[in-house]
Amino acid sequence: MAKFPTVRTPTIEEVLDIAEGYGMTITVEDAESYRGLMEGTIASYHRLDDLDEPKLPVKYPRSTGYRPPPEENPYNAWYWKSEVKGRGGGPLKGKRVVLKDNICLAGVPMMNGATVLEGYVPDIDATVVTRILDAGGTIIGKAANTYLCFDGGSATTATGMVENPHKKGYTSGGSSAGSGVLVAIGEADMALGGDQGGSIRMPACWCGIYGHKPTHGTGSLHRDLPHRADPRPHRPDGALGERRGGPAPARSGPRQRFTELGATVDEISIPMHLDGPHIWNGIAVEGATAMMLKGNGFGTNWEGYYATSLIDAYARGWRSRPDDLSETVKTVMMLGEYMHRNYHGRYYAKAQNLSRRLRETYDAVLAEYDVLAMPTLPMLATELPAPDCSREHYVDVALNMLANTCPFDATGHPAMTVPCGKADDSPIGMMLIGKRYDDATVIQAAAAFETLGVFRT
Structure with missing residues (x-):
């Protein structure tokens, strides 16, 4: 019996429609000709269906787990509880690790905070998962995150707003909302997140x-949504391998209590930092629209493993139910499409070029200082929006805190938030920024500051 092809040849009407969409003028005869030319290439797609797709090994047994009931999930921080034990020894032996729910864990549901992906179960482990388990860690489940990660607050999570553990009714921050909460309340020793704007x-x-965004290129992005294989230069070894102990760095940025640790502290100004959010917006809006929406989470021209089951599930979900997308996602996708149609990627390209200048501006300062310090966020945690609030307020609460964090996603510098105080029952964070690939100094500075006992959760 002949196999029914899964990729059919387009009809004449479809060829005419595609041509019209590109602004071309062709006749029916032209369409017939193009259709015939396409058939030869479509044979390659038929052959691809016949070939076995490589699957990545899943090395450790696990339980499917369960969605915790409200009494086990008072802050809505959990998406799914499960258990995967790593090898018997290693640097993470005995550590409970929770994953942000945009990271593939084979056999365990993954939703990425979005109704349009609910019900999807990965069949592979992300590289970071395998590395945690190889290092002896135990993965205890998936932490809830905001809708497709398009929210720096914690209100758009499809399974319920994630509440601040210090102040009920207030945002926990996002998009790795549940990851922060579960560590803060002691249900996990550490958590994985993702940081594309903070x-x-x-x-x-x-x-x-504490939350550390590594230098871009020091961590694997394989098989995380919306990440794939990272095309940037990788330096996975050495970034954390030196300067584990000893005194604090010799010089740091704004005046802080590092002077008590023997550091030389100066106040400095970096005017271009104020342009960082504008540069980041120029990259993020069109980039997210092209990759996360039109590219169905993976895009094209990336080396590494593509999770075809995830592409299928996500594409069917959001394209069949676009009205179910969050207000933040809709805003970004419509603006991104508008910019693409009318300005053809010019501003995306210019922002990418300017990000190099921004990087060089920070690099010039970091040539004289070991770390920079600044407030992580420009405000205390804000109230979660009421269900009947305006769209404008809802989106503002999701995106109004990015100014200091997002520039370092455009430049790739390592950046870490360190607890440094509390006001009105809300924690305050100090952000430390270091030279690219010198994550060790950033972590060392944070550890030195911690010895002052300035803040404890």
């Missing part, structure tokens, strides 16, 4: 814990 540092700040 999504590790923001919840860590408002939850009163």
Whole structure:
């Protein structure tokens, strides 16, 4: 019996429609000709269906787990509880690790905070998962995050707003909202997040814990939504391998209590820092629209493993139910499409070029200083929006805190938020920024500051 092809040849009407969409003028005869030319290439797609797709090994057994009931989930921080034990020894032996729910864990549901992905179960482990388990850690489940990660607050999470553990009714920060909460309340020893605008540092700040965004290129992005294989130069070894102990760095940025540790402290000004959010917006809006929406979370021209089951599930979900997308996602996708149609990627390209200048501006200062310090966020945790609030307020609460964090996602510098105080029952974070690939100094500075006992959750 002949196999029914899964990729069909387009009809004449479809060819005419596609041509019209590109502004071309063709006749029916032209369409017939193009259709015939396409058939030869479509044979390659039929052959692809016949070939076995490689699957990445899943090395450790696990329980499917369960969605915790409200009594086990008072802050809505959990998406799914499960258990995967790593090898018997290693640097993470005995550590309970929770994953942000945009990271693939085979056999355990993944939703990425979005109704349009609910019900999807990955069949692979992300590289970071395998590395945690190889290091002896135990993965205890998935932490809730905001809708497709398009929210620096914690209100858009489809499974319920994630509440601040220090102040009920207030945002925990996002998009790695549940990751911050579960560490803060002691249900996990550590958590994985993702940081493309501040999504590790923001919840860590408002939850009163430490959150580190590594230098771009030091960590694997394989098989995380919306990440794939990272095309940037990788330096996975050495970034954390030196300067584990000893005194604090010799020089740091704004005046802080590092003087008590023997550091030389100066106040400095970096005027271009104020342009960082504008540069980041120029990259993020069109980039997210192209990759996360039109590219169905993976895009094209990336090396590494593509999770085809995830592409299928996500594409079917959001394209069949676009009205279910969050207000933040809708705003970004409509603006991104508008910019693409009318300005053809010019501003995305210019912002990418300017990000190099921004990086060089920070690099010039970091040539004289070991770390820079500044407030992680420009405000205390804000109230979660009421269900009947305006769209404008809802989106503002989701995106109004990015100014200090997002520039360092455009430049790739390591940045870490460190608890440094509390006001009105809300934690305050200090952000430390270091030279690229010198994450060790940033962590060392944070550890030195911690010895002062300035803040405890």
